[in-house]
Amino acid sequence: xxxxxxxxxxxxxxxxxxxxxxxxxxxxxxxxxxxxxxxxxxxxxxxxxxxxxxxxxxxxxxxxxxxxxxxxxxxxxxxxxxxxxxxxxxxxxxxxxxxxxxxxxxxxxxxxxxxxxxxxxxxxxxxxxxxxxxxxxxxxxxxxxxxxxxxxxxxxxxxxxxxxxxxxxxxxxxxxxxxxxxxxxxxxxxxxxxxxxxxxxxxxxxxxxxxxxxxxxxxxxxxxxxxxxxxxxxxxxxxxxxxxxxxxxxxxxxxxxxxxxxxxxxxxxxxxxxxxxxxxxxxxxxxxxxxxxxxxxxxxxxxxxxxxxx
Amino acid sequence: xxxxxxxxxxxxxxxxxxxxxxxxxxxxxxxxxxxxxxxxxxxxxxxxxxxxxxxxxxxxxxxxxxxxxxxxxxxxxxxxxxxxxxxxxxxxxxxxxxxxxxxxxxxxxxxxxxxxxxxxxxxxxxxxxxxxxxxxxxxxxxxxxxxxxxxxxxxxxxxxxxxxxxxxxxxxxxxxxxxxxxxxxxxxxxxxxxxxxxxxxxxxxxxxxxxxxxxxxxxxxxxxxxxxxxxxxxxxxxxxxxxxxxxxxxx
Numbered sequence: 001x002x003x004x005x006x007x008x009x010x011x012x013x014x015x016x017x018x019x020x021x022x023x024x025x026x027x028x029x030x031x032x033x034x035x036x037x038x039x040x041x042x043x044x045x046x047x048x049x050x051x052x053x054x055x056x057x058x059x060x061x062x063x064x065x066x067x068x069x070x071x072x073x074x075x076x077x078x079x080x081x082x083x084x085x086x087x088x089x090x091x092x093x094x095x096x097x098x099x100x101x102x103x104x105x106x107x108x109x110x111x112x113x114x115x116x117x118x119x120x121x122x123x124x125x126x127x128x129x130x131x132x133x134x135x136x137x138x139x140x141x142x143x144x145x146x147x148x149x150x151x152x153x154x155x156x157x158x159x160x161x162x163x164x165x166x167x168x169x170x171x172x173x174x175x176x177x178x179x180x181x182x183x184x185x186x187x188x189x190x191x192x193x194x195x196x197x198x199x200x201x202x203x204x205x206x207x208x209x210x211x212x213x214x215x216x217x218x219x220x221x222x223x224x225x226x227x228x229x230x231x232x233x234x235x236x237x238x239x240x241x242x243x244x245x246x247x248x249x250x251x252x253x254x255x256x257x258x259x260x261x262x263x264x265x266x267x268x269x270x271x272x273x274x275x276x277x278x279x280x281x282x283x284x285x286x287x288x289x290x291x292x293x294x295x296x297x298x299x300x301x302x303x304x305x306x307x308x309x310x
Numbered sequence: 311x312x313x314x315x316x317x318x319x320x321x322x323x324x325x326x327x328x329x330x331x332x333x334x335x336x337x338x339x340x341x342x343x344x345x346x347x348x349x350x351x352x353x354x355x356x357x358x359x360x361x362x363x364x365x366x367x368x369x370x371x372x373x374x375x376x377x378x379x380x381x382x383x384x385x386x387x388x389x390x391x392x393x394x395x396x397x398x399x400x401x402x403x404x405x406x407x408x409x410x411x412x413x414x415x416x417x418x419x420x421x422x423x424x425x426x427x428x429x430x431x432x433x434x435x436x437x438x439x440x441x442x443x444x445x446x447x448x449x450x451x452x453x454x455x456x457x458x459x460x461x462x463x464x465x466x467x468x469x470x471x472x473x474x475x476x477x478x479x480x481x482x483x484x485x486x487x488x489x490x491x492x493x494x495x496x497x498x499x500x501x502x503x504x505x506x507x508x509x510x511x512x513x514x515x516x517x518x519x520x521x522x523x524x525x526x527x528x529x530x531x532x533x534x535x536x537x538x539x540x541x542x543x544x545x546x547x548x549x550x551x552x553x554x555x556x557x558x559x560x561x
Binding site: 045048049050051052070071074076078080082084085086087088097098100101103105115145268 | 312313316317319320324327328394395396397399401402403404405406528558559560
């Protein structure tokens with residue numbers, strides 16, 4: 001659905017994206033991650049034919065976004081980050097205007113307008129001026145607009161920014177349900193969102209792709225060592241010293257509270273020492289109240305890949 | 311074609327749904343009314359060889375209204391899209407750049423022409439009240455409107471260009487005002503240099519808006535303006551198109 005080959009975009013004095021290549025297949029929901037200024041919006045703007053790349057090629061549904069831009073745009077629903085809307089129009093007017101720009105007319109246009117108003121829950125404000133809408137409604141009107149012509153591909157630049165937790169959940173559900181019929185490329189900062197909605201994640205940093213995989217594989221691949229959290233009551237001896245003797249333990253940090261020792265054990269990557277800790281406790285007649293292995297999250301992956309020491 | 315119509319409809323609705331349009335229309339009518347009253351008052355005072363139409367279209371009130379209206383009409387067209395960022399949604403819909411430029415120009419032009427309709431009504435009513443000779447022949451009434459059509463086309467295009475150059479409506483209005491008045495003042499060179507430089511005088515005669523109106527309001531239709539203004543309009547629209555595309559790609 002999307003094919004990007006060696007895409008580069010230079011702004012005066014700055015390289016926004018450098019030699020970016022990736023593909024998105026039909027039916028995928030791809031999360032586009034990266035720190036601010038990594039080049040996410042730039043890539044999306046090039047894909048939506050809003051601006052040309054310095055070099056490289058990109059195509060949507062087989063149509064080059066630059067040379068065959070009009071055809072490429074017909075397959076595309078795009079929601080820019082700032083959600084620009086005309087404040088002087090009513091929601092109904094706006095949807096009808098945009099629908100007819102995108103080639104809908106007559107009964108089809110009316111039907112689609114009804115469907116997207118329902119999908120994005122903007123029916124209750126359909127006759128209001130857009131300038132009077134709250135951020136959450138504006139966001140959903142923008143999404144309704146992007147969907148109106150049933151595009152094969154949806155490009156959403158931070159679709160949940162500025163929404164409250166309920167609205168975020170609603171939009172997330174909406175995106176998930178849209179994924180059945182549309183291909184979606186979305187950018188976001190909310191990593192938990194990506195973990196539940198996206199089938200694949202592309203992480204870009206300083207204009208280059210750092211990783212592209214399923215969220216599970218990315219988490220599995222992470223090299224950072226895991227941690228083990230233990231809460232024990234000992235007879236009086238110091239647990240840290242004893243625990244450090246277990247093979248595979250890198251370090252132990254412990255503090256005491258009401259007679260309970262709270263230990264955070266850093267262990268080597270891909271090792272599970274819970275059994276060893278348990279056996280040690282039995283041997284020493286310690287009481288265990290908690291024994292948990294912390295799994296690395298997508299957030300850890302993100303931080304590891306995009307962290308720079310400035 | 312249907313897309314162009316949709317765009318045009320949207321652009322026209324911006325004019326006719328906004329209160330600003332009616333404020334412009336209101337002020338425009340006041341200036342036109344003053345100009346009309348001035349013409350009749352002048353003819354009432356003493357017999358004159360000039361018709362009402364002639365005095366109307368050569369009064370200061372008329373020219374003030376004419377020159378000031380363009381920045382007000384056109385300042386919004388492109389600048390607002392850039393400012394709101396709606397340029398991004400507009401240009402990622404399947405529309406072509408020239409369609410956007412053309413629809414904005416045509417909408418502003420239609421609004422401009424509609425501003426003149428009330429004054430045409432003044433003359434028709436005045437004429438029907440039995441003052442045919444004071445009004446002149448039908449050709450004398452309609453000739454100035456023909457000139458307003460082609461001259462306005464040029465000035466609207468100038469305003470569109472100014473608006474495409476910036477994201478700030480006020481700046482757009484300023485640029486447009488300077489260009490419009492600057493162009494108008496070329497006429498005055500005609501009076502200053504007078505006979506000393508016949509070539510310069512000849513050249514400025516092509517663009518002298520005051521002189522054009524003087525001859526058209528007498529009913530003398532000069533065909534040169536029908537070549538000059540439309541071709542200049544086309545040139546300005548092409549430049550506007552280039553500027554618009556440049557700013558979008560640079561964004």
